[in-house]
Amino acid sequence: MTDGDTRLASSSHPPSRKGTLYGVGLGPGAPDLITLRAARLIAAARVVAYPTLAGAQSFARAIAADLIADDAQEIAMDVPMSVERAPAQAAYDTGAASIALALDAGEDVICLCEGDPFFYGSFMYLFARLSDRYHVEVVPGVTSVTACAARAGMPLVARNERLTILPGPLPEAELRTRIEGAESVVIMKVGRHLPKIRAVIADLGLTAKARYAARATLPDEVILPLADAPDKAPYFSMILLTKGADPWL
């Protein structure tokens, strides 16, 4: 009640208390892999924000759709797909400005993030733009890395093993060196880089120890031995490779 009274008393001025920005990880795709905390925040949200890719439906919004109130305000940030960074940066500038307006009005903003906000997540671009002026809370989520491992039945690392996580667009020579020097390897963002990655792994004699995963935990999930992976891979696909010297017994 005290909070409410204070706000009422100052209603003709901007509220003295700014809202909090929440970067909320939603997990890999299955709606029930959202955490209890994230579900509670989304269900109570009066303002939600999320990225959409080049005008397509937002994957993040789709994961959380059943939790979003009908009358919630929605801030969609349309991020163009491009190798150049300036167009995406402009989209985050615009999105951050809309979010700042809501925060200045005293509203909390729940930003929906596929996977985990700080693990290859676009939320870090909003964090960089807003965390100096606003209180920001990050709610971690299940990453696609452990989700794919779970669905593929592939334990990733135990005891003193090392895990290396690489993006598929890296140059071939670097991929080779890093895979060679690693124990367990996860290669993210495979997409059109699949032929290159597959060739490197074959050349290292490791194909039999690698699996391909796309859309893990979703109804159209694909998990296959790397040798059987389709020639066209979606951007959000992954290769898991465990050299498996240790039988984990």
Next chain:
Amino acid sequence: MTDGDTRLASSSHPPSRKGTLYGVGLGPGAPDLITLRAARLIAAARVVAYPTLAGAQSFARAIAADLIADDAQEIAMDVPMSVERAPAQAAYDTGAASIALALDAGEDVICLCEGDPFFYGSFMYLFARLSDRYHVEVVPGVTSVTACAARAGMPLVARNERLTILPGPLPEAELRTRIEGAESVVIMKVGRHLPKIRAVIADLGLTAKARYAARATLPDEVILPLADAPDKAPYFSMILLTKGADPWL
């Protein structure tokens, strides 16, 4: 009803349908960082299993405590702390045998796992012992890696950056080489290895870019610049290091 009838009809024989073993990730410690799926499975569980460390309270059970039914059967696997592997292996043999008994009786068994079951999780020892004979489902969880990053306000990786995850017990020379060659680094299981790790990071001139985290998301969480870390670190503590060439703007 059909299922129930079938079981009743064959009640004098072993049930023909074995139970499913679920390896359920519980996240880093805060009970509301459990996923909706994990919470549903635990709340409905008639048999739960979990590791306890050298007779101490089980951290996994503590995270899930509010969800476990009062009349659930509990299988506690007491895993001794030791550098030798044989005593722990014996504990998992015994635990797997108890779990197999319940599965053979047609009961599902929910195995509680801190963090994620396949990411430095003890569940993989049960998986190795039981997955050839029983249906096993793994429910991924939030790892301590992204939980610590969230609490430390440290974005881990964006775009084409690489992430290297290392265990603290690695030899000093290997830690140095791997940290030197990496972009973002997470060092797990810091514990008594803190002085060695801190010296390596200082020697590489990276101390200012590193943070120390212990018991992230729990009430007694500690998140500090590495320079201010306590001399005695618990086993479940972590160092996050992002070289941060990229301002993520």
